Amino acid sequence: MTDWLAVDWGTSHLRVWGMSKGGTVEARKTSDAGMGRLARDGFEPALLDLAGDMLGAGNTPIIVCGMAGSRQGWAEAKYVAIPCAPPGIDRATRVSTNDPRLSVHILPGVKQTNPADVMRGEETQIAGFLALNPKFDGVICLPGTHSKWVHISAGEIVSFRTFMTGEMFGWLSSQSILRHSVAAQGWDADAFAQAVADTLSRPAEMAAKLFSLRAEGLLNDLDQHVARARLSGLVIGAELAAARPYWLGQHVALIGEDAVCKPYADALSAQGLPVERTNTERMTLEGLKAAFKTNRRETP
Incomplete structure (x- = not known):
């Protein structure tokens, strides 16, 4: 069991770190269940399949970055306009889940209007x-x-x-x-x-x-x-x-x-x-x- 999960969800990969409150990595798991292979209703099962054993009985904060927040991802996390500091949890999108143990926040990307550009x-x-x-x-x-x-x-x-x-x-x-x-x-x-x-x-x-x-x-x-x-x-x-x-x-x-x-x-x-x-x-x-x-x- 860990205190919170750090999640990097790309197009082709899923990386999960089980973390202590002090920032120590207690566990690390990876899979090929990237955004590109999942429908919207497949994200929660994919996360549970990979990292369900890291969860305790209570509520676990989960902070996600990457393509899970894209328009085709788990939930769209809107872009933050420059100039800006890299956006934190205060600008994250909260995701509704079926499993009550999950408290999922997806960090937003960053956008630039002219010339048009984005990063996630x-x-x-x-x-x-x-x-x-x-x-x-x-x-x-x-x-x-x-x-x-x-x-x-x-x-x-x-x-x-x-x-x-x-x-x-x-x-x-x-x-x-x-x-x-x-x-x-x-x-x-x-x-x-x-x-x-x-x-x-x-x-x-x-x-x-x-x-x-x-x-x-x-x-x-x-x-x-x-x-x-x-x-x-x-x-x-x-x-x-x-x-x-x-x-x-x-x-x-x-x-x-x-x-x-x-x-x-x-x-x-x-x-x-x-x-x-x-x-x-x-x-x-x-x-x-x-x-x-x-x-x-x-x-x-």
Whole structure:
């Protein structure tokens, strides 16, 4: 039995931590029961299947972040407009449940009107980073399927932009004509660095350079591992070129898994930027803990 549950509910995963009131992790469980596999009436059973044995007889606070709060999720948790601090439990959506032991609060996402942009889940990772680094002023980059660049000042999200870089790389490498030229694994650091530098200097040529990967494979037997690294460098280089107003001259913190963050860290370091790397799961948990502390302060 635990005092409360911290829940990270993404599109493809469900992570639950059983927590003590002091913030110690008593248990951790994961499953593939992500939002994308569930109808609205399937969320409560999925949570009980995974973490029912963490519940006591009484009422258990459950704080949820991520896609469970999307329009297709358990209950829609409306976005909070920037500028704002990462939203806490005071702005969460309370979910009605059949099991009386559950007291479920879903944290909202964050929205930006112009240019139009949204985040859901990343704001909790940002909250976790700021809980550990309360004096941070700078830029947080969250690489991934949809990479985000977030300007932080005085503890608030001031602005952000999202780039479909990871999704583009996945599609280009596995479904486009380049799938015949790009290896599924492997790397070449020099090819990556050169592609980033070329695209930062001439981003308008990216589309032509993408087709050159196919042509060089046919005409010059371009190594497929080199092609994979070059493809990554082209799409990340284009992202960095567009996001230059965010990172130029800034202190940049990366939140993500090592395999995803390393190319960004290498590319930014080549531009002379100091880069701090942190782990997604830890930042998510710290953000949920910060939300729970807010709940304790506001509950008589």
